[in-house]
Amino acid sequence: MSLSSALASPARPRVRFAPSPTGFLHVGSARTFIFNWLYARHNGGTMILRLDDTDVERNTDASVQSIFEGLTWLSLSWDEDYKQSDRGALHRQMAETIFQKGLAYRDFTPAHTGDSEKSGAQGTWLFNPGMRELSREESDRHAAAGEPFALRFRVPREGGQLVRFADAVYGEQVKAAVDIEDFALLRSDGMPTYHLASCADDADLRISHIIRGQDHLTNTFKHVLIFEAAGFAPPQFAHLPLLVAPDGTKLSKRRHGPVVSVTTYRDAGFLPEAFINFLCLLGWSPKNDREQMSRQELIDAFSLEGINRANAVVNFKEPAVTPEETFDPKAVWLNAEHIRGLAVADLSARLLPVVREAGFNVTPEKMLRITPLIRERIKLLREVLTAADFFFVDQLPPYDPAELIPQKGDAALALKVLQRAREVLANVEFKHDPLDQTLRVAAQELGIKAGQMFQPIRVAVCGRKNAPPLFETLEVLGKDTTLARIDQAIQRVK
């Protein structure tokens, strides 16, 4: 098969995402799902979710939950789903086929316990001595006697045979068969290994394209061997560069903490579409300098040709001190871009649950009025809690009265400003233009700059110096709250 034919996409590709439910859904897995999904949706194909749960020891229900939870949050859909543990018969049948062809043999060597002494040291382990050559009769006798065995693939050792496949991302791949060990197909408890189960299912489900992490690139030679031994044409392969931490190592929960978990992004206030957008830019490029893209734009632009070969760093700070540093700055920026691109009503609806979960009572109507004031001031949904806190509380948390003092002023000026503001605001309609006009006039009358007038009021009503524009803020806050807070500020400055 030539590379160009591998790159040609069939009319209706069938792709799959096949996680092993042994941990939380992490960002690398999510990206793999997304690339498969994009490929399927772009080409009008079928997206399959398959739980590769052949490792009964390590599987957990919590992990399955985590996978669904993450995919649900991202609104990523699939068309068919399967569980490998339901398909054991199929796996064993394929093993049997390969065994009957003499392409696999029983290995009665006890399973290795603990350390990998055969890997770390020197040389490559290829097979356990004596087992490959066992005659069929002898092998049958041992098996009949009830001796446990693993079934191993009999990798061709003579004739300088080469195993090859075309990878849509990494190009033509060739490896000498003699460099491939006699990997296991069946464990001694009869359970299929990942390699066997994966190939059996991929063949049975008629997967056309296997799009997965590059950590499987070398394994693919084994898979090609399995497909061919079982009489199937291997599907087409596309391996994805890995997502790595700033230290260059593969992302892992143990080493890198919660930043690798999809739910961490959700809980911090990422928009699912922004998170997907970010993940797509890691190891793939539309090659036209586009960065901010919607789901549909990604589907339209996606192609296997745009995938890179080098690992991509998720640029979070290793010892993250602030929430900002927890994430790749580009992800945060992209999120802010998507937030700004949302219609006010949409953003407001997404902000509401965040605010309510934090324990504040806000009506959808009020949230709708607050939203435009903070839309350009938050990068993550969660920041609504710090950006708009003063809208939600009855009583402002304590602040330093010194903050009330305007630029080039003193406490006396602050007091003067607040008292004057209190007077004029009592008699004005709480709408942008009248407020603007009234306060500017008041500043003029006091002989101070507008900024000097606004700052004490801002601190009085917001409890801090940095806040959304003043008139809009007052409008939403309303006259009663505004006057009450100014009164309190007057008390504090005295």
Next chain:
RNA sequence: GGCGCUAUCGUCUAGGGGUUAGGACGGAAGAUUCUCAAUCUUCAAACCCGGGUUCGAUUCCCGGUAGCGCUACCA
């Protein structure tokens, strides 16, 4: 150790035998608004090293180095 893969600003990337090596994030400076954001302008910042091929390599080839992956009866 063996085998495989990879190498452009700090990060994500575009590009490609002759380019001022482009964009974005982040950083710095400035403009601007009532503060903060947003926005705009400007600046700093990269082709891993060594050989070859060539009139000319960052680009093609080889070697080195480094990183990553696989080397389990894990996936």
